[in-house]
Amino acid sequence: MSNKAPGVRIGGLTVVYKTPAGELPAVRDVSLTLEPGSITGIVGESGSGKSTLALSLLNAVQPPGRIAAGTVEIDGLGDVAALSGEQLRKARGKHIGYVFQAAQNSLNPLKTVGKQLLDLGRSHGVDDLRGLVREAKELLARMGLDGARVLDSHQHELSGGMRQRVGIMLALVLNAHLVVLDEPTTALDMITQANILKIVREVHAERGLTTLVITHDIGVVAEVADRLAVMYGGRIVEQGPTTEVLGAPRHPYTRGLIKAIPRLVGDISEAQALPGRPPTLATVPQQGCVFRERCALRMDVCETEDPQAVADGSRTVACHAVTVKEHA
Amino acid sequence: MSVLLESSSTSAAMRRNFWSGVWRVMRRKPSRLVGVVLMAGFVFMGAFGPMFYPDPLPRDPNQITRPPSWEHWLGTDDQGRDVIALVVTGSRYVLLAALVTAVITVVLGTAIGLFSGFKRGRWDTVLMRLTDMKLTIPGLPLLLVLSTVWKFSSAVQMGLVLGLLSWGGVARAVRSQTLSLRERGFIEAARGLGLSTTHIVGKELLPSMAPYIAMNMLIAITGGVYSQVGLFFLGVLPYESNNWGQMLNTAVFRSGALTVPSALGFLLGPLLAILLLTLAIVLVVDAMDEIFNPRLREE
Amino acid sequence: MITGTGVVKTFKQRGKVLGAREVQALRGVDFAIPKGGAASFIGESGCGKTTLGRIIAGLESYDAGEIEIDGVPMSGLKPKQRQPHFRKIQMIHQDPYSALNPTRTIHQTLHAPLSLRAKQTGRSRAWIEERAAEVLSLVGLDPGTVLARYPHQLSGGMRQRVVIARALTVDPEMLVADEAVSMIDVSLRLGILALLKDLRERLGVSVLFITHDVATARYIGDDGELYVIYRGQVVERGAVDTVIADPVHPYTQSLLSAIPVLHGLEQPGEQPVVPLESLDESRPDEGCLFARRCPFRTDRCMSERPVLGRTEGVPQEHACFYPERRSVIARPMSEV
Numbered sequence: 001m002s003n004k005a006p007g008v009r010i011g012g013l014t015v016v017y018k019t020p021a022g023e024l025p026a027v028r029d030v031s032l033t034l035e036p037g038s039i040t041g042i043v044g045e046s047g048s049g050k051s052t053l054a055l056s057l058l059n060a061v062q063p064p065g066r067i068a069a070g071t072v073e074i075d076g077l078g079d080v081a082a083l084s085g086e087q088l089r090k091a092r093g094k095h096i097g098y099v100f101q102a103a104q105n106s107l108n109p110l111k112t113v114g115k116q117l118l119d120l121g122r123s124h125g126v127d128d129l130r131g132l133v134r135e136a137k138e139l140l141a142r143m144g145l146d147g148a149r150v151l152d153s154h155q156h157e158l159s160g161g162m163r164q165r166v167g168i169m170l171a172l173v174l175n176a177h178l179v180v181l182d183e184p185t186t187a188l189d190m191i192t193q194a195n196i197l198k199i200v201r202e203v204h205a206e207r208g209l210t211t212l213v214i215t216h217d218i219g220v221v222a223e224v225a226d227r228l229a230v231m232y233g234g235r236i237v238e239q240g241p242t243t244e245v246l247g248a249p250r251h252p253y254t255r256g257l258i259k260a261i262p263r264l265v266g267d268i269s270e271a272q273a274l275p276g277r278p279p280t281l282a283t284v285p286q287q288g289c290v291f292r293e294r295c296a297l298r299m300d301v302c303e304t305e306d307p308q309a310v311a312d313g314s315r316t317v318a319c320h321a322v323t324v325k326e327h328a
Numbered sequence: 329m330s331v332l333l334e335s336s337s338t339s340a341a342m343r344r345n346f347w348s349g350v351w352r353v354m355r356r357k358p359s360r361l362v363g364v365v366l367m368a369g370f371v372f373m374g375a376f377g378p379m380f381y382p383d384p385l386p387r388d389p390n391q392i393t394r395p396p397s398w399e400h401w402l403g404t405d406d407q408g409r410d411v412i413a414l415v416v417t418g419s420r421y422v423l424l425a426a427l428v429t430a431v432i433t434v435v436l437g438t439a440i441g442l443f444s445g446f447k448r449g450r451w452d453t454v455l456m457r458l459t460d461m462k463l464t465i466p467g468l469p470l471l472l473v474l475s476t477v478w479k480f481s482s483a484v485q486m487g488l489v490l491g492l493l494s495w496g497g498v499a500r501a502v503r504s505q506t507l508s509l510r511e512r513g514f515i516e517a518a519r520g521l522g523l524s525t526t527h528i529v530g531k532e533l534l535p536s537m538a539p540y541i542a543m544n545m546l547i548a549i550t551g552g553v554y555s556q557v558g559l560f561f562l563g564v565l566p567y568e569s570n571n572w573g574q575m576l577n578t579a580v581f582r583s584g585a586l587t588v589p590s591a592l593g594f595l596l597g598p599l600l601a602i603l604l605l606t607l608a609i610v611l612v613v614d615a616m617d618e619i620f621n622p623r624l625r626e627e
Numbered sequence: 628m629i630t631g632t633g634v635v636k637t638f639k640q641r642g643k644v645l646g647a648r649e650v651q652a653l654r655g656v657d658f659a660i661p662k663g664g665a666a667s668f669i670g671e672s673g674c675g676k677t678t679l680g681r682i683i684a685g686l687e688s689y690d691a692g693e694i695e696i697d698g699v700p701m702s703g704l705k706p707k708q709r710q711p712h713f714r715k716i717q718m719i720h721q722d723p724y725s726a727l728n729p730t731r732t733i734h735q736t737l738h739a740p741l742s743l744r745a746k747q748t749g750r751s752r753a754w755i756e757e758r759a760a761e762v763l764s765l766v767g768l769d770p771g772t773v774l775a776r777y778p779h780q781l782s783g784g785m786r787q788r789v790v791i792a793r794a795l796t797v798d799p800e801m802l803v804a805d806e807a808v809s810m811i812d813v814s815l816r817l818g819i820l821a822l823l824k825d826l827r828e829r830l831g832v833s834v835l836f837i838t839h840d841v842a843t844a845r846y847i848g849d850d851g852e853l854y855v856i857y858r859g860q861v862v863e864r865g866a867v868d869t870v871i872a873d874p875v876h877p878y879t880q881s882l883l884s885a886i887p888v889l890h891g892l893e894q895p896g897e898q899p900v901v902p903l904e905s906l907d908e909s910r911p912d913e914g915c916l917f918a919r920r921c922p923f924r925t926d927r928c929m930s931e932r933p934v935l936g937r938t939e940g941v942p943q944e945h946a947c948f949y950p951e952r953r954s955v956i957a958r959p960m961s962e963v
Contacts (some may be wrong), residue, residue, distance in 0.1 A: 045812040046783075154670045160672075162904065189671040189839045192903060194885035244890030247960070259884055262842040264871055264886065264956045268849075273817035277782050285727030455826035516686055517790070521740040521797055522714045531739065537728040622730060623779040 005177050006075035006095070006208040008034035008057065013070030013081075015052050015061055019279060024281045026052040026065065028234045031309070036075070039204055039211040041221030041242065043257070044231035045278040051101065053231070056213045058092050059083055060278075074178060093124050099164075101182040101214075106167065107155040112168055114151035117173065124174055125183030132173060139169045140171050142206075143199050161192035165199065172207065179204075182214045197223045218261060222246055230254045232277045233290030235306075240315030250317045253291045289320065297321035353618040366438045366547025370605055370606025374423035375414040385409045385417065385570075393583050396593045402600075403593025411597040418419035418570035419601065421483045422553055429494065429552030430448070434545045436491070437498025438537075442529060444499070445506025463496040473557070475564045490552050499543050505537050527625070538621035546609045546616075553602060572598035629716065629801060629833075630659040633692035636678055636859075646670075650908070652678045654859040655692065657935075659703065660801065660833050663849035667836035667844035667867070669882065671906065675859040677805055680837045684803045685713025700912035721806040727778040733789055734774040737762065740796040748944035762792040765830075766822060782816035791822065801833040802826070808843065820846040841871060841883060855879045858908070858916045861935050866944020875941055875950035878917045884955045893957035900955055915948075923949060 027049040034040050049201040055061045056072055059080045072080040077091055092098065100106045108116055114133070121132045137147030143165045150158065150166060164184060171179055184200065185193040201224050204211050215221055217304065221228050222242060229239035230253065238251040239254040249255045255272040263271065276294035284290055294304040301320050309318040315321075354360050388408035396403045402411035446454040468495065480486040509515060510533070518528050534541075553572075559565055560573025563581070575598045579585040585595035618624040636653040652675045660666045668676040681687040683694065694701045696712040704712075720726040726764055727736060737759040745755050760770035766788040778786055787807065794802055804823060808816040824846055827834050836847050845867055853870040855863040855878065863876040874880050877900055884899035899953040902920035912918070927948055933947045 045814060159905075181941060190841075190882055190885040192905070194887075194901075195905070197887070218813070218886075219889065222889045222891070223887040245891070246889050247865060248892035257814055258892070259888070260814050261889075262817065262820070262840075262846060263959075264842050264845070264883070265958055268845045271817055273821060274814035277815055278812055331637060513720040513722060514728040517718065517720070517793065518739070519725055520684060520686060520714070520718055521743075521793070522710055523739055523743060531735075533733070535727065538730075608831050620730070622777045 001116065001225070004075075004076070005037040005208045007036040008032075008075070008178065008212075009071075009073040010053075010056075011071045013053070013071070013072065014068045015049070015056055015065055016068045018064035018066075019281065021282060023068070024284070025068070026234055026281060027056065030231075030234075030236050031069075032229055032236060032239065033118055034210050034212060035227075036210055038207060038227055039201070039213065039225045040226030040227045040229065041213045041215065041227065042231055043215060043218055043221050045216055047233070047278050047280045047284075048231040049234040050214045050216075050231045051182060054098075054212065056081070057178075057180055058096055058098060059088055060098075061091070061097070079156060090124065093120065093174045093176065095176055095177040095178060097174070097176035099167045099171045099179070099181045107163060109155045111160075112152055112154055117151065119172065120170060120174070135175075136169055136173050139172055139203075142203065143168065146194075159192075160188050161196060161244045162193050164188065164192075164196055168199070168203070169178075172203070172209075176209065178210045178212075180212045180214070183216070184213060184221055185215075185217070193220070201226055207241055218246070218257060230257070233284045233288050235318065236266070236309065236316075237291065237319065238315070238317045244315060250315070250322050251291075251319050252297050252321065256294070291319075295321075299324075333364055333496045346625075349622070350619050353615055353625055356618075357614070359611055360615040363608050363615065366604055367612055370419070370423060370608060372414055373504050375420075378420050381413050381417050381508065383417075385413050393591050393594065395586070395590045400593075402597045403590070405594050406578060406591075411575075411593055414575055415572065415597045415601050416418060416572050418572050418575060418598070421486075421570070422556060422572050424483040425486040425490065425556055425561035426549045426552030428484055429490040429555075430545050430548035432488065432491025433495045433498055433548040433551075434541060435493035437544070438502050438541055440495070441502025442506055442533065443497040445503040446510060446525075446533070448507075452503075456500075459499045463500075465493070466553070467493050468558075471559060472562075474562055475559065480559075480565055487552065490555055494551060498548070501544065502537065503539070504538060506533060509536055510534055539617050542616050542620070543613050545622075546613050550606050550609055553605060557598070557602065572601060628659070628662050628694050628698070629694070630685070631692065631694045634679065634682060634689050634694065635691040636657075636675075636682065636687070636689050640715050651859050653682075653689070656856070656859070656861055658854060658861075660835060660852075662800065663827065663831040663833050664832045665827060665836070665847035666854060667838060667847055667851060668854045668858040669838055669841055669844055669884075671839065673908075676837050676854045676856045680718070680803045680805050680835065681819045683801075683835065684716050684718040685709060686718060702821055711845075712881070714797055715800040716801040717797065717802055719790055719794060719802055719804040719807045722782055722810055723790055724778075724810070727786055731777075732774070733763075733776055733778070733781075733948075734759065736778075736789070737774075737793055737796055740793065743869070744797065747926070750790060758796065762795045763789075765795060766792045767818075768792065782815075783811045783917055787811055787819055788822065791819075791826070795826075795830075799832060801835060803835045803837065806838040806839070809838075809840070816843075824848060841886060845871065857881070858906075860916060860946065862917065862947070863943060863945045864935065869942050871956065873942075873952050874955065875943070875952055876945045876947045877921045877923055878919075880953050880955045881920075886956065888957040891960075893959055895957050896953075896955040898953040898955060900953060915946075923944070923951075925949070930948075 010030060013027055013030045014025055016023040016025050020144045030053060042050045042053065052061060052065065056067055061067060067081050070081065074080055074325065083091060107113065114283050117132065117136050118129060121129050126132050126317055136151065140147035140150050145162060146166055155163065180241055181200065185196055188196065197220065214224055225238065228242040228245045229236050232252065232253050238245060238254045245254065246258065259272050260274055261271065262268065274294055274302060288304050289307050290300050291304040299320055307318045307320045309316040309325050390403045391408045393406050394400060394404045400410045404410060405414060440455055440459065444452045474489060515528060515532055518532055557573035557576065559573050561576045563577045579591055579594040583591035583594055585591035628916065633655040635655055638650045643878065668679060670676045679728050680689060681939050688753065696715060701709050701712065737886055738755065741755045741758055748793060763770040768785060770787050779817055783787065808819050811819060820843060823834050826832050828849065834847050836844055840842055849868055852868045853865060853867045854861050855876065857878045862880045863870055863874065870879065874883055880900040881902050884925055888895045900922060903922055904920055914930045914932050915928045918924045921928065925941055933946045933948050935944050937944055941950050
């Protein structure tokens, strides 16, 4: 059992979806490194490609989508994008735990949680099922639940926050050290959300995980993530340490997004909505900067050339305007 | 009434959009076109087919129970009549009765289901108990009993009886659809805006259920065909005119089509007709959902 | 003016014949929303805020208490007679996807209530078309492009604007927005919030906001009132900014403490309040409804239930025996 948090290196990843208008990229030429033992947050609106990117980590993009280019290197597994069939199935669950979007509703309503746990164990060839149950109970207890009671429960007997914790337990119980949480707190209220985020942070530290959190809510990422990547129209437009990106955002989209969050103190009218609306698969510009339609800093070059991610220390930004300003 | 008030240009444009959308849906899967053509064929056969043949059909004493040949594509029956001619002339009764069955099933079922689901409360309880009671009546035995007193000489009569026996399932299904739809935001909004019940049922609920109802209608047609063919095949009804079920009965019991190869065409004729009709309906049902859903219609 | 006094609603749990449990959704709630005014209800899911909103919009009945719309009490009226009063209060649903009929174009959707209106007031067909375009312009949509569309051809934000436009066709006095932006993309939410605020200022429509996101409640305007609801009871009530800046009820404080801190931009509050346990409604409560979860409870809290009222030195109403200000919300870095 490798007890080390794996690192993940995504390089030049492009995922396309087949549509009547041809193959359109949902994720285009994305490079991202998850440092071992870090929590990385990906923030994006609907259609930004964040969920597709997360699925690529499992090589689980469903047709009509497919990984068209790029690599997903995970320590101890190799290039996941090149795996297939049985190898891939084993890797999921054992190495990579995935907590699906709306995990609150992803349990089988007809089976108790315990039965689903055993199913999971059997399908991954776990011999020591007793040990698995013990491990599950410990995890649930760690998250503040009565393990025995939860394993005996059906989905409808659990509250939203409890189901989310069951989802996390199922993702971790096979001893995965890379965990992907897709929208972990959507549809939960504030107090439950705070509780779940605290659990995510604590379990991450205790078990030595590499964690990826996908969300539309900057607040969630701000609470848990060490590093933050902002996605828009299938591209990562900005990434860096969370406090630095939030404290001094550089990309106009990141700036707009932060400005669009209503705050508890200060002048409420300072919050400003971003003009326009996020692009869909069909309306993402094929050429030039994906954000230019809504950008205040738009220049001529944005129409034709895709801005490359430019690194500056631990941060990268993909924006012509920012690059010009810094070099001027 | 609100349709009347709509500016004519918009509604005309929408109608145009609708038909071009239907065409797109059809073109996407050619099998659907086959279904529509087959369906049109059956309608034509039922409506005008019998006019092409003399009544009664000519008998050829030299050609009794013959296998398929150039002259008679599906062979002849035990009285020397052409099987295809029999299938065509027999289609009117079968199809008309099935259509009447389907219309009654759908109209009664939808009306009761809608009312029950929309009103809820006491009305719902009473109507659903009634429906349950109706569903517990075993259809075939009852039909057998009825057939001893009633001769079903007209297709409309047959359809009426079959229809009255089969609306239960549709009523239950439409009720549950109504119950789930009425919780949707747009129905609630319509009530909040003070729109009339007529509007809510006619303009908001029914169109949302249209594909479902249309599908039920088509399925009820096959159901209607099967039940009457079954009744005539069992031979419990004396026949006065040509009929697919009666053909099957004669083919199997009198000509021994299951053992005598020369009578095979006689058996195949009505079976093929039923098979093609079912196929046509399945294919059209496949297109139905996309036609009624504005989103799928466009893509 | 819309007021409620002692509104009570009890749900019977369905499906259980023996030992059927009753859930007290609302335990006697008072509220008052003046003409052109604003209020917001905040609380956890299941606290009764949505039920109260639906009762106010006339979509749900209530078991006891009274609701008055412009001075007319509703409980004496038959459903048919209530309808025109409740029509002045229009609901904006959370989900803009199910709030519009997918089989009808925006034109048809707006047309139905407008033609009813035209019939009642004897106005012409031309007025209907004019008014349809007008309400769409009011919500910031271009009638030319939107009218002929089906809902699925619009984005979530645009749909929510259409829903608001549809509500405006009946010239409502109040809009009830139940989590109206939670399903909309983050960058567009503010646009919808600003629109509601703008409609309040321009048309004098009062706005009732129902949300679990406290920060959005500030958007209704600083003259608005904030109602913090917990298990069917109002536990704190006062001016929006007062309650957010200086909450005194431990429940309000735990709600505010739970709001994510934008590290790098904000500094967390110094005295965050975390509930001792999660919500469990299966056990009966003799005393304060929040007592079992409250870190500051005393024996008195476990046996006696506080009622909403005022105490000296606290500007807002609250239902706590020991009101105390605590610094719970995050502050911008620059202020620290």
